[in-house]
């Protein structure tokens with residue numbers, strides 16, 4: 001055991017901090033930290049800049065923009081990025097389709113897709129869920145039927161985050177309806193959103209925003225060379241995509257930044273005898289959250305060191321479960337600090353954003369494998385409890 | 388003690404249930420209003436027609452001589468249907484007008500005047516103890532807000548500081564900017580002087596808080612019912628979600644929270660009808676309702692999955708409303724703090740008296 005960062009890692013931390021707080025454009029950080037519905041232009045500009053500076057996809061293979069960092073360094077990078085409210089690289093590109101193409105794609109696919117995926121010249125969205133295939137993803141019904149050297153796709157995806165801005169969608173499609181297990185008949189297909197037959201309908205969420213969509217496929221023709229890896233192996237690639245990460249699963253840096261902001265905000269709200277930060281009940285709650293976030297961050301650090309690169313890893317379920325809970329708890333605290341001012345929604349003040357943001361992040365325990373699914377992974381995958 | 392309601396109260400409940408279903412928000416494909424509501428004149432006049440707006444005030448003051456029990460019956464039905472109105476606000480204002488013996492109460496109960504209290508202040512936590520609005524020569528200067536429904540209100544009631552103490556004023560046709568009431572040497576009528584204001588405000592907000600808690604009860608009831616139905620009908624892995632015990636046990640916990648809130652809210656309505664100054668019971672009820680509402684609101688979305696997050700489906704709107712109610716007229720923490728300050732006043736909490 002060793003309590004302190006090595007001199008190298010400490011220097012790395014300083015380098016990241018300096019870059020994110022002084023070199024990365026401040027206006028992009030400000031627009032991101034203001035909150036509200038994400039602005040696609042901010043996301044594009046930020047990722048382009050990170051890519052130019054070699055910091056968009058550090059966990060990728062070196063030849064496509066990766067850095068040969070340790071897990072600890074990757075954690076430090078994320079922590080410093082989130083602490084400085086730098087808009088993170090689009091997860092669909094950097095953490096989902098990019099690693100899948102890098103691991104399972106053909107050489108042509110790597111050369112064609114990885115550079116624009118890293119720079120966000122292609123904006124990807126994730127087409128996994130369907131109306132009747134949520135937690136039970138393997139029951140998906142969107143089909144792709146081979147016709148010459150094309151696949152013909154029919155069906156519907158839903159909950160497609162930021163699909164309205166996307167250039168491409170990576171979709172799970174059923175290519176073998178007769179496979180002995182439904183997981184075995186699924187393929188991983190890359191589809192251009194501008195293809196004839198693709199339509200997108202935005203869905204409004206309870207905070208008023210439109211970050212998810214329904215995507216419909218009506219006889220969409222997709223060139224055969226846009227199927228990743230082997231036909232009918234898509235489920236394996238999807239599992240790889242959803243479960244291979246321990247670093248970055250829990251947004252610890254964002255949670256800590258928001259908690260620090262909450263303290264500042266509490267100090268600006270006056271009460272009959274001081275400010276909200278002097279209130280013992282509120283202060284105790286903040287102190288308790290700081291303990292809980294500490295335990296989470298230390299767990300991230302401890303398990304990151306043992307990562308089994310490339311394999312679905314049940315320990316990441318601990319981080320997803322607890323990370324989403326604490327993110328939600330901190331956002332709920334902010335609603336309480338806003339108090340009566342939060343009863344009016346507006347998208348400029350922190351008080352006005354408090355309630356819609358809290359409500360919006362109820363999603364965090366639903367998407368990416370719900371918290372019930374995460375508990376299932378922990379109980380069966382780690383504890384061996386298979387009833 | 389008897390928790391059942393009589394035939395007249397049942398008739399009121401049925402009438403409000405019917406009108407609430409007529410005025411309930413419609414959800415389907417496409418955008419819907421989200422967040423805080425705007426005033427809907429049609430719903431409001433329907434409530435006036437069934438007599439809901441004048442229930443708790445004495446007949447000689449222009450009311451219908453019923454009580455907080457009837458108020459709770461009405462508010463629960465509005466909550467169940469997800470109908471958002473200024474009912475609690477109007478009750479706080481009406482109680483203040485009744486205590487001041489002001490004739491505007493007649494217009495309030497008929498629905499021709501919409502009167503709301505202006506209690507919150509920018510940059511300040513919820514408090515009834517002070518106001519930065521200054522009163523001088525029957526004019527007010529300062530800012531209150533956000534004030535729900537201020538933009539539709541014909542009148543607002545404003546606590547203001549006068550010679551170092553709080554007094555209550557009535558302002559007609561208030562100037563409203565972004566939901567805040569702006570007072571700049573604005574003419575106002577004094578309703579109550581410093582000797583009566585604190586007690587009157589406490590009583591009025593007690594009544595409004597019971598109405599809010601009853602609305603929350605109806606909202607929780609609807610959210611729990613919808614979630615139970617969803618677990619029966621939504622299929623994943625080839626079976627209804629109710630096959631998974633982890634989900635049915637959580638539905639059971641929601642039901643427990645709901646029933647605890649129901650008992651407490653019904654008791655609070657009786658307690659306030661009996662003693663309008665019983666702020667401790669109101670605070671306990673606000674805490675129980677706040678905690679039940681938080682639990683049920685969060686679980687209702689979670690057990691629905693993605694569909695619970697959308698504005699196209701009702702359950703998320705119910706959670707939105709429960710979130711707002713928990714922060715109206717003092718949040719859970721503030722009511723706990725008020726109760727904590729009074730712990731040495733009693734050995735046990737007696738409900739049988």
Ligand SMILES: Cc1cc2nc3c(=O)[nH]c(=O)nc-3n(C[C@H](O)[C@H](O)[C@H](O)COP(=O)(O)OP(=O)(O)OC[C@H]3O[C@@H](n4cnc5c(N)ncnc54)[C@H](O)[C@@H]3O)c2cc1C
Nearest residue numbers: 126128129134135159161363367368370372689690692693
């Ligand atoms: C804001 C948001 C963004 C999203 N973005 C995307 C995206 O970009 N791309 C994409 O493909 N998908 C996306 N999703 C979809 C997300 O992955 C699904 O919502 C999730 O898989 C849950 O599926 P469901 O909504 O159909 O709920 P259901 O699967 O119907 O689940 C309903 C409830 O039942 C529970 N449950 C289900 N099965 C079990 C079981 N066996 N045991 C115990 N509990 C169970 C669930 O945990 C949940 O509480 C997004 C969702 C949201 C809310």
